[in-house]
Structures are given as C-alpha cells and as structure tokens.
Amino acid sequence: MKRESEAVAIDPVLQTKGLSVWYGAHQALKDVDLGIGVNRITAIIGPSGCGKSTLLRCFNRMNDLFPPIRYDGSILFHGQDALAPSTDLVALRRRVGMVFQRANPFPMSIFQNVAYGPRLQGIGNRRRLEEIVESALRRAALWEEVKDRLNRSALGLSGGQQQRLCIARALAVEPEVLLLDEPASALDPTATAKIEDLVLEIKSSVSVAIVTHNMQQAARVSDETAFMLNGKLIEEGPTRALFTSPRERLTEDYITGRFG
Numbered sequence: 209m210k211r212e213s214e215a216v217a218i219d220p221v222l223q224t225k226g227l228s229v230w231y232g233a234h235q236a237l238k239d240v241d242l243g244i245g246v247n248r249i250t251a252i253i254g255p256s257g258c259g260k261s262t263l264l265r266c267f268n269r270m271n272d273l274f275p276p277i278r279y280d281g282s283i284l285f286h287g288q289d290a291l292a293p294s295t296d297l298v299a300l301r302r303r304v305g306m307v308f309q310r311a312n313p314f315p316m317s318i319f320q321n322v323a324y325g326p327r328l329q330g331i332g333n334r335r336r337l338e339e340i341v342e343s344a345l346r347r348a349a350l351w352e353e354v355k356d357r358l359n360r361s362a363l364g365l366s367g368g369q370q371q372r373l374c375i376a377r378a379l380a381v382e383p384e385v386l387l388l389d390e391p392a393s394a395l396d397p398t399a400t401a402k403i404e405d406l407v408l409e410i411k412s413s414v415s416v417a418i419v420t421h422n423m424q425q426a427a428r429v430s431d432e433t434a435f436m437l438n439g440k441l442i443e444e445g446p447t448r449a450l451f452t453s454p455r456e457r458l459t460e461d462y463i464t465g466r467f468g
C-alpha cells in the first residue's frame with residue numbers, strides 16, 4: 209500500500225520545483241518544492257510574513273498582479289509549466305480558483321454573484337444558470353440559508369455567509385483546485401466550523417490548498433501540511449505525522465508555540 213506522502217509525490221495536480229519569488233529586490237520564496245495532491249487538502253502554515261500567501265498565489269499566477277515580480281524555478285499544473293509565456297492566465301485561474309481572507313462579494317445579488325463566472329464563460333440560459341447557482345450554493349453549504357432571497361444583495365449576508373458565498377462563486381466555474389487564503393480567520397467558531405465542514409465535503413471533487421494561522425484548523429481539515437519559515441519550506445508531509453513527530457527542530461518549535 210502507498211503511504212500518504214508517496215501518493216502526493218506521485219500525483220500532484222500542482223507542484224512547485226525550486227521555486228523562488230522576488231517582489232522587486234525582496235525575496236519572498238526561496239527554493240520551494242511542494243506538491244498539491246489530487247483530491248486532497250494541503251494546509252500551509254507558518255508565522256506572519258513567511259510567504260504563505262505568496263506561495264498560494266503562485267499556483268494561479270495571482271502574484272503577477274503585484275509587479276515587479278520575478279520567478280525562478282517552476283510551477284507545474286498537470287505537469288505543464290504554468291510560468292511559460294504561452295500560459296493562458298484566464299484559463300489557469302478558472303481551473304485554479306481562489307478565495308481570500310476577507311470575503312469580497314460583488315455589490316450585486318446573491319444569484320448574480322454566483323452566476324458571474326458562468327455568465328462570463330458564455331452561459332446565458334436562465335434555467336442552466338439556476339441549476340449552476342443552486343449546485344454551487346449547496347456545495348458551499350449556503351443554499352438552505354439563502355434560497356428564499358437569491359435576488360437580495362450579497363452585502364446583506366453575515367460575514368460567514370459572505371465567505372461561503374465567495375466559495376460558491378469560486379466553485380460555480382468548476383475549478384479543479386481551490387486556493388483558500390485564511391478563509392476563516394475573520395469568523396467566529398460556528399462560522400469557522402461551517403467552512404471547515406464544507407472544505408472536507410468538496411474535497412471529493414476539488415483539490416484544496418488552505419493557508420491558515422490556526423494549527424488546530426490545519427490538524428482538523430488537512431491531509432498534508434507544509435510548514436514555512438522566512439520564505440523557505442521547512443517541512444511537509446502527512447498532517448498527523450508533521451504534528452506528532454516532526455522531522456525538523458524548527459517545525460517542532462513552531463507547533464509547540466515557541467515562536468510565531
């Protein structure tokens with residue numbers, strides 16, 4: 209039988225190899241090798257400023273929005289070089305979706321938020337859009353709470369509901385990978401639990417990379433965990449092993465609360 213860590217090494221949907229990233233003169237990532245396993249949840253942990261968001265944003269080239277940015281090494285999506293000049297960034301970001309720390313619903317109705325991506329893709333049929341919106345809202349565990357007010361403004365939802373709406377909006381275009389950057393850090397424990405539950409639900413159909421400051425959250429939801437420090441990937445492996453018997457002293461110091 210394959211060990212968990214081997215499964216990821218063999219079949220990652222996304223993978224960085226020797227990846228370094230500079231914002232101008234500042235190097236934010238240093239020689240990072242990390243795979244995101246298919247239909248698995250990979251948590252990225254580490255202290256503030258260590259490069260977690262930068263690494264996450266590499267996977268769909270969102271860092272390109274912060275020039276001057278320079279990459280060295282490679283980012284492979286299904287084995288293809290995502291840094292190649294020929295990469296279609298719109299297509300990449302449709303297949304590798306992202307949800308941010310602060311919920312950012314568009315100032316439009318709940319329905320329009322979720323239908324936004326599919327409409328951009330050219331789906332105009334109302335019946336089809338209704339099906340897509342319902343399905344995405346169900347996957348994001350929000351349908352029951354909003355089904356009677358789909359035409360009301362998304363800005364009237366609670367913070368936790370807004371964050372699940374953003375997840376529904378991301379899921380509506382059927383991404384293969386979902387990147388979540390501290391999606392629950394602004395939420396109370398009940399809203400956080402709903403996000404964690406839905407992440408565990410969707411992993412049957414989506415591969416997930418989740419950045420979190422919260423080690424309990426990483427331990428609860430993820431299959432693999434990657435620990436970063438000062439732009440370097442210090443250690444990654446099956447979550448249970450990393451938290452119970454880390455290989456590196458730095459990992460042990462971090463998870464036992466000695467710094468960060």
Ligand SMILES: Nc1ncnc2c1ncn2[C@@H]1O[C@H](COP(=O)(O)OP(=O)(O)OP(=O)(O)O)[C@@H](O)[C@H]1O
Pocket residue numbers: 231234235236254255256257258259260261262263274
């Ligand atoms: N757009 C940017 N332009 C310039 N420097 C940036 C930019 N984004 C991040 N950095 C720098 O890169 C380093 C890594 O930042 P990053 O946001 O990836 O860290 P993080 O681990 O996500 O931190 P946090 O936990 O606080 O969100 C930091 O030194 C940060 O100041």
Ligand SMILES: [Mg+2]
Pocket residue numbers: 260261262389
């Ligand atoms: Mg961050």
